[in-house]
Amino acid sequence: MAEVLVYVDHVDGAVRKPTLELLTLARRIGEPVAVALGSGAEATAATLAEHGAVKVLTADAPEFTDYLVVPKVDALQAAYDAVSPAAVLVPSSAEGKEIAARLAVRIESGIITDAIDLEAGDEGPVATQSVFAAAFTTKSRISKGTPVITVKPNSAPVEAAPAAGAVEALTVSFSAQATGTKVTARTPRESTGRPELTEAAIVVSGGRGVNGAENFAIIEALADSLGAAVGASRAAVDAGWYPHSNQVGQTGKSVSPQLYIASGISGAIQHRAGMQTSKTIVAINKDAEAPIFDLVDYGVVGDLFEVVPQLTDEVKSRKG
Amino acid sequence: MSLRIVVCVKYVPDATGDRHFAEDLTVDRDDVDGLLSELDEYAVEQALQIKEAADDDAEITVLTVGPEDAKDALRKALSMGADKAVHVEDDDLHGTDVMGTSLVLAKAVEETGYDLVIAGMASTDGTMGVLPAILAERLGVPQVTLLSEVSVADGVVKGRRDGDTASEQLEASLPAVVSVTDQSGEARYPSFKGIMAAKKKPVQSLDLDDLDIDAETVGLEGAWTKVDSAAERPARTAGTIVKDEGEGGKQLAEFLAGQKFI
Numbered sequence: 142m143a144e145v146l147v148y149v150d151h152v153d154g155a156v157r158k159p160t161l162e163l164l165t166l167a168r169r170i171g172e173p174v175a176v177a178l179g180s181g182a183e184a185t186a187a188t189l190a191e192h193g194a195v196k197v198l199t200a201d202a203p204e205f206t207d208y209l210v211v212p213k214v215d216a217l218q219a220a221y222d223a224v225s226p227a228a229v230l231v232p233s234s235a236e237g238k239e240i241a242a243r244l245a246v247r248i249e250s251g252i253i254t255d256a257i258d259l260e261a262g263d264e265g266p267v268a269t270q271s272v273f274a275a276a277f278t279t280k281s282r283i284s285k286g287t288p289v290i291t292v293k294p295n296s297a298p299v300e301a302a303p304a305a306g307a308v309e310a311l312t313v314s315f316s317a318q319a320t321g322t323k324v325t326a327r328t329p330r331e332s333t334g335r336p337e338l339t340e341a342a343i344v345v346s347g348g349r350g351v352n353g354a355e356n357f358a359i360i361e362a363l364a365d366s367l368g369a370a371v372g373a374s375r376a377a378v379d380a381g382w383y384p385h386s387n388q389v390g391q392t393g394k395s396v397s398p399q400l401y402i403a404s405g406i407s408g409a410i411q412h413r414a415g416m417q418t419s420k421t422i423v424a425i426n427k428d429a430e431a432p433i434f435d436l437v438d439y440g441v442v443g444d445l446f447e448v449v450p451q452l453t454d455e456v457k458s459r460k461g
Numbered sequence: 462m463s464l465r466i467v468v469c470v471k472y473v474p475d476a477t478g479d480r481h482f483a484e485d486l487t488v489d490r491d492d493v494d495g496l497l498s499e500l501d502e503y504a505v506e507q508a509l510q511i512k513e514a515a516d517d518d519a520e521i522t523v524l525t526v527g528p529e530d531a532k533d534a535l536r537k538a539l540s541m542g543a544d545k546a547v548h549v550e551d552d553d554l555h556g557t558d559v560m561g562t563s564l565v566l567a568k569a570v571e572e573t574g575y576d577l578v579i580a581g582m583a584s585t586d587g588t589m590g591v592l593p594a595i596l597a598e599r600l601g602v603p604q605v606t607l608l609s610e611v612s613v614a615d616g617v618v619k620g621r622r623d624g625d626t627a628s629e630q631l632e633a634s635l636p637a638v639v640s641v642t643d644q645s646g647e648a649r650y651p652s653f654k655g656i657m658a659a660k661k662k663p664v665q666s667l668d669l670d671d672l673d674i675d676a677e678t679v680g681l682e683g684a685w686t687k688v689d690s691a692a693e694r695p696a697r698t699a700g701t702i703v704k705d706e707g708e709g710g711k712q713l714a715e716f717l718a719g720q721k722f723i
């Protein structure tokens with residue numbers, strides 16, 4: 142059976158959920174061979190094996206942290222050369238997309254970014270994408286070279302599928318370009334203890350209607366009662382009320398949770414672009430004409446300062 | 462030595478309009494109003510700020526690959542303050558994918574001469590956000606992408622990249638390819654003077670022959686990806702909308718419980 146390379150997104154050996162989803166998709170087209178780079182790479186093997194990786198190729202070197210993107214491209218290319226896979230799958234993070242794109246140029250292959258589903262097809266894997274702010278759904282494939290496809294989080298279920306997951310060290314020789322862009326300092330993002338925005342099953346977002354950084358406590362309280370991640374519209378981020386890393390939309394994160402709750406958000410096209418594929422959508426807005434109501438499964442026309450705390454209390458009492 | 466900045470700008474269908482596909486499943490660019498991609502305005506703005514801060518002369522060329530109407534995008538960038546423009550236009554470019562576009566841009570950038578290429582973080586139609594990385598790969602120069610802050614001094618570009626897990630300070634020697642996000646600072650509006658001045662600024666037209674590019678490597682036929690179908694997403698079924706009469710939060714909780722979220 143053909144092998145499929147899966148690029149692993151992990152933090153010090155802890156595999157992030159989108160990678161496990163990639164393994165599910167990879168198994169539809171072949172046998173997953175994982176590529177894990179950097180510190181803790183070997184520690185990823187057990188989880189990857191549990192989810193179907195037949196092999197885990199690992200490499201660690203200071204270059205991966207000291208320089209931007211290119212060292213990882215060199216490593217992925219080394220894996221590609223070693224395996225000659227039928228496809229290469231990479232998580233659709235900003236960095237993942239750049240790594241995938243540079244690999245595609247090098248191996249003279251087409252690239253599809255931000256797939257939301259993947260199936261085997263007669264002429265290679267068929268990727269589903271959601272385009273024009275989710276107004277259209279397309280199906281595409283790669284017509285030249287080895288398909289390189291990046292896949293968005295929440296695009297497939299995580300499935301247990303035990304496989305060997307044998308660890309093999311990957312030999313990487315870095316290209317002349319590898320040290321071109323130096324990372325001179327790195328400030329890790331502080332963890333909030335809440336689920337990762339792109340991976341969360343429930344997202345609770347606030348917009349301009351929240352009217353102040355201090356009022357985001359209301360949104361956070363609702364999120365915590367539901368075990369949800371917190372999102373924000375660009376208007377709220379631009380006003381400095383919430384960090385940009387929580388922005389949902391075209392220039393923020395794109396989310397596709399089971400449940401999305403928008404409070405004080407009008408529903409501009411650029412915001413919709415990042416949340417329109419959510420399964421269930423709920424909105425609270427005092428303007429009955431707000432475009433967000435076109436999307437909702439359930440909407441409350443009302444003041445979020447009344448509705449949200451009442452909802453939070455009700456959730457808490459129902460959960461006991 | 463003067464600093465040569467090339468800004469890559471894309472002409473895109475208006476996101477607030479009715480965007481759709483043409484019969485050949487390429488993005489319909491004839492039927493829908495177009496404009497300079499808003500995210501590329503940030504790239505033009507940073508180029509202008511780098512020029513204003515430069516000790517020596519700097520010259521800003523805006524570059525687009527696109528149909529005839531893409532001149533509008535160039536005019537807008539010129540009216541913001543760019544010095545000159547290059548328009549790569551050729552019927553054979555219709556349907557080109559990111560691999561082809563990046564090839565054309567790489568050749569055009571080299572033809573123009575550059576120390577620094579600045580792009581937007583993503584086009585608002587394709588939204589891939591990978592072209593700057595591909596351009597750096599093709600040109601064999603450092604990629605310093607997705608910056609929310611950027612500065613250039615003494616032949617070195619520095620910037621801040623806010624990633625998923627960390628915020629990074631980056632540094633590379635010129636020549637380099639940079640992309641900037643919409644966190645880099647609001648783009649200026651063209652002034653009346655700027656708009657008038659733009660009319661006299663040079664716009665150079667190039668076609669594939671000028672760039673020595675074989676037509677077969679670009680266009681719909683030359684694309685390395687193929688769109689098999691594009692379907693309009695079915696409208697969401699109309700939901701329940703209630704007016705809060707004091708029980709809105711509770712009603713919402715009832716709905717969520719019914720859906721097994723609580």
Ligand SMILES: Cc1cc2nc3c(=O)[nH]c(=O)nc-3n(C[C@H](O)[C@H](O)[C@H](O)COP(=O)(O)OP(=O)(O)OC[C@H]3O[C@@H](n4cnc5c(N)ncnc54)[C@H](O)[C@@H]3O)c2cc1C
Nearest residue numbers: 348349350374375376390391392393405407411427428445
């Ligand atoms: C290139 C580009 C990229 C962009 N990218 C993004 C992006 O990634 N994400 C994004 O979100 N936006 C993005 N935008 C901005 C987008 O166009 C909108 O401006 C933005 O989404 C508006 O945010 P908002 O809904 O919070 O604010 P508004 O549009 O001002 O809406 C606020 C809403 O709150 C309601 N409200 C006010 N008070 C209350 C109250 N007490 N109770 C209940 N409701 C209340 C109002 O009725 C209103 O509907 C982008 C724009 C451009 C041009």
Ligand SMILES: Nc1ncnc2c1ncn2[C@@H]1O[C@H](COP(=O)(O)O)[C@@H](O)[C@H]1O
Nearest residue numbers: 469470526580581583584589590591592
């Ligand atoms: N046809 C084009 N002409 C000029 N620049 C482009 C073109 N397409 C993309 N770009 C540049 O590349 C960036 C990222 O585009 P993309 O990878 O297509 O999302 C854009 O913000 C532009 O700066």
